[in-house]
Amino acid sequence: MRSSTNATLACSTEVEHPIIMAVEQVTKHLPLGQERVEILKGISFQVRxxxxxxxVxxxxxxxxxLLGIIAGLDSPSTGRVLIEDLDISHMSESRLARIRNQKIGMVFQAFNLIPTLTAQENVEVPLYVGEHKGSPAARARELxxxxxxxxxxxxxxNQxxxxxxxxxxxxxxxxxxxxxxxxxxxxGNLDARNGEHILKLxxxxxxxxxxxxxxxxxxPVVASQADRAIRIVDGLLGDIDYSQRVITQ
Known part of the structure; x- marks a missing residue:
């Protein structure tokens, strides 16, 4: 009876939290003179x-x-990345740009805001690419x-x-x-107090x-708040910590 209940719970979890990203045997290498530098050596994991x-x-x-590849900013040498079952690994740049706009939001260490635009106008920018419902200004104000x-x-x-x-x-x-x-x-570019506020947000x-x-x-404070931490060591997948709020570093 217990195994049946566990199976039901597992099935329920999979339905409620389907796989949104699958990274399958991703490698990345770059030429260096006559040599080849292996950066990623076969990374696989899934995210629900x-x-x-x-x-980490x-x-x-x-x-x-790895982050650049799963964000669609770079392509793997071999392997693939699927977002909602859509393979983004070797798309044309024009199609990939649309997919990034629709499916991926990026946050950078250096903020990457456009200095001549206001906060509201910076938030509106992605909404002028592709088709989005409603008013960009209203959406920006809401966010x-x-x-x-x-x-x-x-x-x-700068203000x-x-x-x-x-x-x-x-x-x-x-x-x-x-x-x-x-x-x-x-x-990464914030002091401890502001970093804590961003993590809380x-x-x-x-x-x-x-x-x-x-x-x-x-x-380590950010990593400790994740559901799990995936560790990369020398281009390989290290331990994956599935226990909530525990660091693998």
Whole structure:
């Protein structure tokens, strides 16, 4: 009876939280003179909808390369990446740009806001690419409210603190209602206090929106809050920690 109940629970979990991303035997190598440098050596893992997954590993481990590939910013040498069963690994750049706009929100360590635009205008930018319902301005205002920056909507990046700029960047990543948010060291350029605030915001947004978050980080505090941490070591998959709130670094 117990095994039947467990099987039912497992099936229920799979239905409620289907696989949103599958990374299958991804490799990446680059030429260096007559040699070939192996950066990723066959990485495979899956991410379910609504998960918060941390990707950890030392500098030079291949973590940033992997993040670029799963974000559709780079292509693997072999293997593939599927987002909602759609293979993004070797698409044309024009089609890939549309897919990124529809399915992937990116948050960068350096914020990457457009300096001449206000906070609201920066959040609106993804909504002028492709087809999106409603008013870009209204959507931007809604998201700035969600990240606690309604009062800063008409300020430019140089008028905002680092923490505020990263909040704008997170709002922008959510603008097109993507399937998942991929963040590269989102607290890396912030002091401890602002980094803590951004982590708290990410946890709150995940709870409120149900979005999937994949975050590459060196910060053990960030990694400790993930559902699981995937460790990359010398281009290979290290231990995957499936126990909640435990670091594999």
């Amino acid at each position: 909808r609504g998960e918060f997954v941390a990707i 590993g030392p500098s030079g481990s291949g973590k940033s390369t 700035l409210g969600l990240v606690g920056l309604s009062h800063r909507a008409h300020h430019r990046p 905002l603190s680092g923490g505020e700029q990263q909040r704008v960047a997170i709002a922008r990543a959510l603008a097109s209602d993507p399937a998942l948010i991929i963040a590269d060291e989102p607290t 990410i946890l709150e947004l995940r709870e409120r929106t149900g979005k999937t978050f994949i975050i590459a980080t060196h910060d």
